[in-house]
Amino acid sequence: MNELLLDIVFLLAAAVLVVPLTQKVGLGSVLGYLIAGLAIGPHGFKFITATESIAQVSELGVVFLLFIIGLELDPKRLWKLRIPIFGMGLAQVLLVCALTTGLGLLCGLSWPTGVIVGLGFAMSSTAISTQILKERGMLASAGGSSAFSILLFQDIAVIPILALLPWLAGAPQPTNAQPAWKIVLVVAFVIFAGHYLMRHVFRLVASAHLREVFTALSLLMVVGLAALMQSLGVSMALGAFLGGVLLATSEYRHAIETDIEPFKGLLLGLFFMAVGMSVDIPTIFLHPEVVLGLVVSVIVLKIVAHALLALVFRLGRKEIPFFSLVLSQVGEFAFVLFAAATGLGLLSAEMGAELSAAIAISMAVTPLLMAIYDRFIAPRLARSHDMSHEVMVNEHPEVLIAGFGRVGQIIGRLLYANRIRATVLDHDPDQIELVRRFGFKVYYGDATRLDLLESAGAGTAKILVVAVDDSDASLLIVDLAQQHFPHLRIVVRARNVAHVYDLMDRKVEIWERETFDSSLRLGTEVLRMLGWAPYQAVRAGFKFRKHNLKLLFEMASKRGNQRELVSVTKQAREDLEKMFAGEGEQLRRDDEGWVIHPEGR
Amino acid sequence: MEKKSFSTLLIVAHPYLEKSRANRAVVQAVQDVPRITVRRLYDLYPYFNLDVAAEQELLLRHDLIVMQHPLYWYSMPALLKLWVDEVLQSGWAYGPGGDQLRGKQFLLSITAGGAKQGYSPEGSNRFDMETLLSPWNQTVHLCHMKWHTPKILHASIHASAEQLQAHALDVRQALIHFAREGSLP
16 A cells, blocks of 8 residues: 555656646646656656556546547537548548558568558557647647547547457457447447436436535546446547547536546546656667657658648648647557557567657657747748638537526527527526426536536636526626636626625626516506506606616615614615605606696697 | 498507697597597507507508607607607518508698697798608608698697697598598598
């Protein structure tokens, strides 16, 4: 146990010390984790020597990442992207593989070895590339989504490639993979369960109102799926991705994402540290020119291949540099492939080690390449102002509505009828269930949580409607919004006068007392029934409203002193009396001033 | 043989009809005109939320349209103006394909606070009534309706009860004539 604790301490310490440094210097967090891992690993200062277990746990980082990606995906969009995925993706793998095999033959490698190396080299790092794309918000651009489609295809391709290996080795070897029919059955079950069962399970857990249990369920889903897929010999990450996609349309999406995100962050960091630890320094220094040569040639080869692809698939000249660079590294799946290949005798142990080193170094190079892109290439492209990258999907709502009760629903429906799709948050699963049946997209979540507001899009939205029924929660949300999203315009449902005063203190400008106008309408009807002409009754209502509001503001400025002395209820009664007295007076005065138009006009 | 009778739609637009003497007198007087529909605009739409479809439907169903209103600032009360703006739509009342009101009769019946003499180039209002009512005139013309000489009650503020009654009965008489003959006297 001591060993494990010590390992954890070293890992955390390394992360905490190194990553902020590399981030500050502009080299990004990924490189920081890689360096941290290298430093504390068996080839560095040897703080950690048993890397096996760490590597296994760190794989979960990629799993979680893919889960979140699946969660944020729109299945419709996935289907829409089937051409880039199977068109461009396939082309990329084949092209890189072909080029590498050709190069390998020139260097005297056998063609099976060349193909293996080529397939491995074709893989790009999902973790690194997606991180880069997400950081820059480029997932929706033409280049970004093409890159992502290629990565998706690579994920899918790993399975047949692994199956291909024994055939290349020339002898039938037992593999980990289960028979195909079993896999299909399990995947079908997962899809069925995900679509029909999970929603009810989540709702059940959510209605217990115990947040940590909900978090546990989310984690259980991800890790459980990963375990299931691993037992079938299928890529864990792909299974997690599938799970994420299944939940992408669920109302619990934002809440799950919010819960999983911190785990993903840490585990992914751990993954990169594990990669850093695996960089075999002695081997590199044995034949430094081999490893260096591999790194240079694979990166150059991939950049060229990708640039060719970009031209053929007509991505647009602006997109070519970024697209070619972002996928230029060799990915984590290559580790898996080369390990399997070495096990089958297709690669010598020495070669396997050199390749692994090359992979790790190529990963480390990517952030540097990105830095070069940012400093030299991007400014040049930005100069000629061409909005050629169309944003494919608008994930960012203009309006957030917190609370979908009677008030939120009216607002939501008004917007909906005018084709404005607000993102709605509510924390009552039964309410959500009810409303969903009428076709509304409501997300489960507690809007007083900053991270939930963040993941629902508060950072990019224009307007936040606070329509929750609890005034304390309402004020909390207002505070959070003003503090963290100062650009957001806030519209608030006010429970009562006390709530209004609290909102005024916070300089909220747009609020409405939830029952005021409806009550006034009813009162106007009563006047009508008593014989008033309708227009008179309505105008009386307008007058009342105007003076009421004026009194409200007057009392707001005066209340500070008296509140300490008088109890709240007494104050409220006094306020009301004042209001009536003030109102009667005003109306009489106005009544006299109002007369039918004098002669001649 | 039963003679065909003609229908009348009378729209009265007065924000305080219960406080009015002249306009109320007319509205009360025409209650027994055959096939008349009286609509009090400010009662129907106190929030100014016109139901355009309903208004158009009513127009279609009647042969004579009568507008009864006080002259406010040489024009009509605001709600009636909104009615004109929103109900008389292009493609429905006027313009290409706007034929729905063609052939209908239109009678303007107004009350004015000022005396008749004031409504002349030499008078305090500087313009005569015909000029001041030309917007209505042209509106009716553009909607392919037949414009009739307006019924005008002058000096409504100081008019005596008898004078008001006389004017109201005059309007009533004209409408009864229309109901029978399909034309105005």
